[in-house]
Amino acid sequence: MDITRVAEQGLVLLGCGKMGSAMLAGWLEHGLPPASVWVIDPYPSDWLKAQGVNINTPLPEAPAVVLVAVKPQMMGEALPAIQALGGGKSLFVSVAAGKSIATFESVLGSDTPIIRAMPNTPAAIRQGITALIGNNHASGDDLTLAENLLSAVGETVRLDNEAQMDAVTGLSGSGPAYVFHLIETLAAAGQAQGLPAELAMKLAKSTVAGAGALAKVAEDDPTQLRINVTSPNGTTQAALEVLMHDEQGFPDLLHRAVKAATDRSKELSRE
Numbered sequence: 230m231d232i233t234r235v236a237e238q239g240l241v242l243l244g245c246g247k248m249g250s251a252m253l254a255g256w257l258e259h260g261l262p263p264a265s266v267w268v269i270d271p272y273p274s275d276w277l278k279a280q281g282v283n284i285n286t287p288l289p290e291a292p293a294v295v296l297v298a299v300k301p302q303m304m305g306e307a308l309p310a311i312q313a314l315g316g317g318k319s320l321f322v323s324v325a326a327g328k329s330i331a332t333f334e335s336v337l338g339s340d341t342p343i344i345r346a347m348p349n350t351p352a353a354i355r356q357g358i359t360a361l362i363g364n365n366h367a368s369g370d371d372l373t374l375a376e377n378l379l380s381a382v383g384e385t386v387r388l389d390n391e392a393q394m395d396a397v398t399g400l401s402g403s404g405p406a407y408v409f410h411l412i413e414t415l416a417a418a419g420q421a422q423g424l425p426a427e428l429a430m431k432l433a434k435s436t437v438a439g440a441g442a443l444a445k446v447a448e449d450d451p452t453q454l455r456i457n458v459t460s461p462n463g464t465t466q467a468a469l470e471v472l473m474h475d476e477q478g479f480p481d482l483l484h485r486a487v488k489a490a491t492d493r494s495k496e497l498s499r500e
């Protein structure tokens with residue numbers, strides 16, 4: 230992670246809750262000097278106070294980056310604190326769900342480089358995936374810098390256009406909750422087949438985590454991985470005939486679930 234420019238010119242973090250703290254912990258671990266970080270947060274946590282960063286003090290005039298990590302509903306109240314940094318000298322990066330680039334341009338000026346990013350909850354253990362898209366003023370270097378900062382909490386991917394953000398929200402943004410529900414229901418199904426609750430939950434969690442980890446590193450794609458473990462007329466095939474059913478199986482169910490989340494994301498961004 231190359232953050233030399235950030236160390237020299239400074240970084241302002243607006244909002245240091247779950248996501249802000251996870252990112253800050255990663256940056257400090259990668260060697261960003263605490264003195265280069267200015268945090269704005271009305272109720273700084275004990276963890277934050279112990280990091281040696283500047284908290285709620287006057288901001289530098291032209292920090293390299295301003296990272297916005299407040300809840301979307303707090304944005305109106307929070308943005309005035311950093312509005313004066315707009316205009317082109319500092320790169321703005323927002324991780325707020327549903328807040329469009331246009332919203333930030335209207336507050337900061339359209340000549341401000343702005344990158345909108347969508348992380349997900351596994352960022353808390355540095356296993357998130359964040360999708361990024363910049364406005365017309367965000368240069369290649371700006372995108373690289375934002376990727377470097379967000380790589381502190383996991384992987385990053387670039388989008389081609391901002392409209393893709395709704396489907397990203399429906400897939401990876403909201404996706405961890407679908408997987409948590411899969412774990413819940415898999416454990417309940419094991420219980421229904423006679424296993425004790427605790428054992429069923431342990432088996433379900435490790436099966437989902439292990440299969441996910443294998444799918445990520447394996448040379449074979451998930452389709453081939455599935456075929457590899459499905460012997461003809463075996464136990465896996467019996468279950469997959471249920472799960473891959475045209476009308477009642479996973480394909481239609483997940484199609485409808487991801488569409489519902491994507492549609493809701495579109496609605497929310499219009500509000």
Ligand SMILES: NC(=O)c1ccc[n+]([C@@H]2O[C@H](COP(=O)([O-])OP(=O)(O)OC[C@H]3O[C@@H](n4cnc5c(N)ncnc54)[C@H](OP(=O)(O)O)[C@@H]3O)[C@@H](O)[C@H]2O)c1
Pocket residue numbers: 243244245246247248249269270271272298299300301303306307324325326347348349350351352402
């Ligand atoms: N958590 C995730 O997995 C996730 C995933 C994707 C996107 N995001 C986005 O990340 C952003 C932050 O989410 P989060 O989960 O980290 O929320 P969070 O834990 O509630 O953090 C928000 C922080 O902002 C602070 N804050 C509130 N008003 C402020 C103000 N006027 N000025 C400065 N700071 C203010 C809050 O302080 P108080 O606690 O004192 O109110 C809190 O520390 C959201 O926009 C969310 O959409 C989060």
